[in-house]
Amino acid sequence: MSEPSPQAPPQSVLSRRSGWMRRLHAFHKHSPFNPYWLDARHLLRSVERLAPHARGVMLDVGVGERPYGHLFTPHVQRYFGLEYPPVVFGNLNPDLWNYIHVVHGIIDVFGDGQELAVRSGSCDTVLSLEVLEHLPEPERCVAEMARVLKPGGRLLMTVPFVQPLHQLPFDFRRYTPRGLGDLLERHGLVVELLEPRGNVASATGAVLSQYFLRHWAGKERRHDGSVTMSRWRGVLTLPFIALTQVFFAVAERFAKDDALALGYTVVARKA
Numbered sequence: 001m002s003e004p005s006p007q008a009p010p011q012s013v014l015s016r017r018s019g020w021m022r023r024l025h026a027f028h029k030h031s032p033f034n035p036y037w038l039d040a041r042h043l044l045r046s047v048e049r050l051a052p053h054a055r056g057v058m059l060d061v062g063v064g065e066r067p068y069g070h071l072f073t074p075h076v077q078r079y080f081g082l083e084y085p086p087v088v089f090g091n092l093n094p095d096l097w098n099y100i101h102v103v104h105g106i107i108d109v110f111g112d113g114q115e116l117a118v119r120s121g122s123c124d125t126v127l128s129l130e131v132l133e134h135l136p137e138p139e140r141c142v143a144e145m146a147r148v149l150k151p152g153g154r155l156l157m158t159v160p161f162v163q164p165l166h167q168l169p170f171d172f173r174r175y176t177p178r179g180l181g182d183l184l185e186r187h188g189l190v191v192e193l194l195e196p197r198g199n200v201a202s203a204t205g206a207v208l209s210q211y212f213l214r215h216w217a218g219k220e221r222r223h224d225g226s227v228t229m230s231r232w233r234g235v236l237t238l239p240f241i242a243l244t245q246v247f248f249a250v251a252e253r254f255a256k257d258d259a260l261a262l263g264y265t266v267v268a269r270k271a
């Protein structure tokens with residue numbers, strides 16, 4: 001690792017949509033008409049909570065399209081993104097080989113999180129957002145992330161709990177708070193923060209949105225677990241999805257039970 005990467009642009013560089021289509025897609029993605037809106041807004045809040053804990057040299061294991069890079073770059077000296085090639089060239093964009101130059105400044109290193117080609121004790125921060133569930137051997141990855149951290153360095157992590165199967169075939173497990181805490185502690189990491197993402201209302205709203213999407217609007221299931229929407233049924237169903245998510249976004253303010261959550265947010269320090 002030698003040079004910092006430039007900050008990624010706000011829109012996806014992996015997309016070849018026209019300008020107005022990108023704007024329409026961005027509106028849909030950040031509105032309740034997106035069936036994943038409830039989870040996405042909570043994930044953003046979790047990442048915003050994690051960002052101030054970052055410092056120094058940060059390795060992002062599973063950087064994807066670096067969607068939250070702008071939140072971390074003000075807090076770190078260097079930001080390096082690592083991604084697993086079969087995910088990038090298989091699930092994110094199968095024909096990316098034809099224009100691989102566009103990922104420069106987003107993905108700095110291709111590799112396997114279960115065997116990091118990074119010097120021991122070289123990182124102040126390791127970031128892992130919605131990655132651990134995609135690994136066949138997560139123990140190896142946690143051990144590797146702990147290895148590359150300096151003493152006192154921090155692992156910043158999010159994992160899902162209530163979420164449909166996604167990025168298949170790379171979806172292996174979900175974690176409870178106790179299971180996640182035990183996993184980290186076995187590898188010399190002291191948990192400083194472990195909190196739920198959302199609560200029972202958030203999770204219920206997300207599940208109902210998925211029901212409307214998959215049962216009412218779904219046309220066919222894709223290879224990665226997502227669904228293609230029927231054009232006419234999608235138009236009729238999206239208002240139900242939006243109303244459902246807005247209702248439960250309000251309901252979650254009054255719900256106290258977090259035994260069912262969308263996921264978990266973690267800050268762990270290397271002893």
